[in-house]
Amino acid sequence: MKKYRHIFFDLDRTIWDFEKNARETFSEIYDKYELKQKGVPSLEKFTKTYKYHNDLLWSYYREGKIKKEVLSIKRFKLTLNDFGIDDVFLATNIADDYVTISPLKTNLFPHSREILEYLYPKYKLHLITNGFEEVQQKKIDVSDLRKYFKQIITSEEAGTKKPEKQIFLFALSKAKAKINESLMIGDDLRVDIMGAKSAGIDQVFVNYKNITHNNEITYEVNSLKELEDLL
Numbered sequence: 001m002k003k004y005r006h007i008f009f010d011l012d013r014t015i016w017d018f019e020k021n022a023r024e025t026f027s028e029i030y031d032k033y034e035l036k037q038k039g040v041p042s043l044e045k046f047t048k049t050y051k052y053h054n055d056l057l058w059s060y061y062r063e064g065k066i067k068k069e070v071l072s073i074k075r076f077k078l079t080l081n082d083f084g085i086d087d088v089f090l091a092t093n094i095a096d097d098y099v100t101i102s103p104l105k106t107n108l109f110p111h112s113r114e115i116l117e118y119l120y121p122k123y124k125l126h127l128i129t130n131g132f133e134e135v136q137q138k139k140i141d142v143s144d145l146r147k148y149f150k151q152i153i154t155s156e157e158a159g160t161k162k163p164e165k166q167i168f169l170f171a172l173s174k175a176k177a178k179i180n181e182s183l184m185i186g187d188d189l190r191v192d193i194m195g196a197k198s199a200g201i202d203q204v205f206v207n208y209k210n211i212t213h214n215n216e217i218t219y220e221v222n223s224l225k226e227l228e229d230l231l
């Protein structure tokens with residue numbers, strides 16, 4: 001095993017339980033805006049439809065095809081459209097609420113805090129995240145995660161997003177870390193793992209969903225707890 005000194009973590013869906021936090025947020029939004037009465041049959045249908053549009057728009061955003069302001073509102077506009085609601089004002093209000101409420105949620109994946117407590121006296125920990133700057137910074141503070149990380153690299157600050165090689169090189173430089181003493185830990189095979197690999201950084205794929213794949217990865221775990229055996 002290499003002697004790692006710097007560990008770069010992804011935030012959303014690796015440490016911060018994005019789906020659970022989003023579900024809680026949507027539940028509040030669904031009630032507040034009386035979406036059932038407006039024609040959205042259930043919270044589950046709303047969430048599923050949103051996820052479809054959000055994933056697609058996020059891929060456009062990562063590719064630089066759309067701006068974050070467009071992504072932020074359009075994902076809700078299209079979701080509402082699918083239920084026959086054509087209301088930009090409502091979509092904008094929901095979009096504002098979503099980015100205000102969701103970062104206040106503090107559900108983390110099992111063993112997150114435990115593993116950060118274990119790792120941070122031994123390694124220099126950093127975050128590399130594609131989320132919106134103000135949203136990610138808020139999440140980090142509200143969930144009391146800031147103390148664990150030396151550097152927080154957001155795609156907005158870097159001017160480039162995962163899986164682009166440049167954001168990883170930017171992160172190495174900001175952390176004053178060498179490639180061969182660095183490790184990237186994330187849940188997204190393409191965005192975190194293949195991205196880090198393209199920059200020459202070793203990787204740990206946190207395969208929560210136990211997906212099958214045939215990519216060559218440095219290490220793979222199914223739970224953050226397993227990191228204790230590796231590091």
Ligand SMILES: [Mg+2]
Pocket residue numbers: 010011012013014186187188
């Ligand atoms: Mg992630």
